[in-house]
Amino acid sequence: MAKLDEYRQYIKDLLEQHASIVWDNRIQAQIIYDTEHDHYQLVYVGWRDQDRIYGPVLHLDIIDDKIWIQQDGTEVGIAN
Numbered sequence: 001m002a003k004l005d006e007y008r009q010y011i012k013d014l015l016e017q018h019a020s021i022v023w024d025n026r027i028q029a030q031i032i033y034d035t036e037h038d039h040y041q042l043v044y045v046g047w048r049d050q051d052r053i054y055g056p057v058l059h060l061d062i063i064d065d066k067i068w069i070q071q072d073g074t075e076v077g078i079a080n
Contacts, residue, residue, distance in 0.1 A: 007067055008035060011060050014078060015042045018058060027053050038062035041071075 012033070019029035019042055027046035034040070042058040058078065059071035072078055 003065060004062065007062050007065075008038070011040045011062075011067065014060075015040060015058060018042055018074065024048065029057075 012031075015031045019031055022029045022044070024046070026048065027044050030043045030045055032039075032041040032043060038061055040058075040060045041056050043056050044053055046053045055073070056071050057073040059069075061068045061070055069079055
């Protein structure tokens, strides 16, 4: 259980770090936590001129005591 709590905290810290570097004040970074099922996402929501911005940047799950990277839309890649 301690390892699971450690993974949850690691993911929370990671998502908060990436959410803090939004480059445009019209775009909002939303962090979504589902600790009951261990699904975690960072989603960008907002507008750029007339275009709607919406999409998952990061999606991580904890499955069988391992962190699964389901989506990584960062430039460098979080696994690196």
